Amino acid sequence: MGKPLNVGIIGCGAIIAQYLASFRRLQQNNLINLVAVADLDHARAQAVADDYEGVRALSVDALLAADDVELVLNLTIPAAHAEVALKAIAAGKHVYGEKPLAATTAEAREVLDAAEAAGVLVGCAPDTVLGTGIQTARKAIDDGLIGRPVSATATMVTPGHERWHPNPDFYYQPGGGPLLDMGPYYVSALVTLLGPVVSVIGAASHTRTERTIGSGAREGQIIPVTTDTHVTGVLVHASGALSTLVMSFDAVKTKSPNIEVHGELGSLAVPDPNHFDGDVQLFPLGGTEWQTLPVSAGYVDSGRGFGIADLAGTPQGQEPRAGGTLAFHALEIMEGALKSAHSGQAVPIISSADRPAAVELAAIAREVQTTTTN
Structure with a gap:
């Protein structure tokens, strides 16, 4: 997949622990590189940074402006999903969000339209x-x-x-x-x-x-x-x-x-x-x-965040498996x-979504399992 995808996380609530566990494995496999975290409660972001080597605790605005953040993982509450996603897209970042994609389909459509116009990818849980x-x-x-x-x-x-x-x-x-x-x-x-x-x-x-x-x-x-x-x-x-x-x-x-x-x-x-x-x-x-x-x-022994690694390997012009179209x-x-x-x-139901491409057995996880002891 070439160089790893640099990820910044906005929202450091309870669910982040599951993503971090996956990231530690995926990072060792050169798929994802977590570089920064942010939260309205800066102390929560700092606690994550203190426990994860090489990660900076930033304000939300600073993370969105960071040149080394390529994708924003949006772990905010559902009511804020669209607002944060739109800001990330405006900053030229790919976006992967916790479910649902937005609080309403009207907000979700704004996110997808903005991403298409900006030429960035949208992914969304569940992976x-x-x-x-x-x-x-x-x-x-x-x-x-x-x-x-x-x-x-x-x-x-x-x-x-x-x-x-x-x-x-x-x-x-x-x-x-x-x-x-x-x-x-x-x-x-x-x-x-x-x-x-x-x-x-x-x-x-x-x-x-x-x-x-x-x-x-x-x-x-x-x-x-x-x-x-x-x-x-x-x-x-x-x-x-x-x-x-x-x-x-x-x-x-x-x-x-x-x-x-x-x-x-x-x-x-x-x-x-x-x-x-x-x-x-x-x-x-x-x-x-x-x-x-x-x-x-x-993906064998996978966890939350594997959808981001899958997105990182999505061929240009194709929809990620855990993508915005399916989430919408x-x-x-x-x-x-x-x-x-x-x-x-x-x-x-006006929208449609093709069944995502099937996942071959252990396409990512086999490599992860043989390169990490976590």
Whole structure:
């Protein structure tokens, strides 16, 4: 890939630790070079810099102006995703953001249009779809192991993030909720497995108007709930397959696989799309038991940030696998499900996204594994 891609991070909250763990491996493999970090709370940025050799703690403006920063990793809160991305693009930087791409499709469209005009790339989480779990399931579908896909189910059930997150307010405000928070993992996986969506039907509710923070300095504090906390939807794929989505902060636990895909010749149990790996199981037509498939595709032992390394190797003129087009399509699907829930009518999805190119087994991770002891 030539020289490593120089990365600056804006936002040093809890999620940064997972990116830093990946960066330490990818940096040793000459794929990514972390050079600077910034946060509105400078002390948080300084703490990262103190723990990561060669990294400078800067103000946000100084990081955006830094000549050695080629890509900005945007780890700010969702409400700030578009604002920070647009500033980075205006500074001539590539952008990779945490999900969702923006708080609304209108903001997300501004980001993509600005990037196209500036000639820079946009990437966006989740890059979990590049791991061995989703990619092995995709290969099974592409290889015809379940025949023509007919339907899928995707389920995420939890009693709520306030039980563990010390500052969970934004999860329960417009722009939050289980669909916009966790939905990107599931919707991106469904599009990766079954292709783009052309319409969506949704329904939504919330069981409580208040939540109690369960940990941290604000433990016991009551926060209001002003967004839907249980969302269901039916996604109509261009292929004709139908996916049923359930995203909840109101329930407790699900025993079934996070994603199931059903075809004319078999069914697949697909692992949690919030993780990079996990067993893929097949029950073929006429079979008697589930079979665990061998890992056959995806980045082995990958983690958050591998999408940036993948972006760094994207041929000129092509869309990154964890790219802005897929992130925009996923956001429009989720936004459409919420619109449908309140209108009672099906909502057409105007955008489209080709299934990203399949990931060959261990294309990045094999090299990483043999060059690092971290």
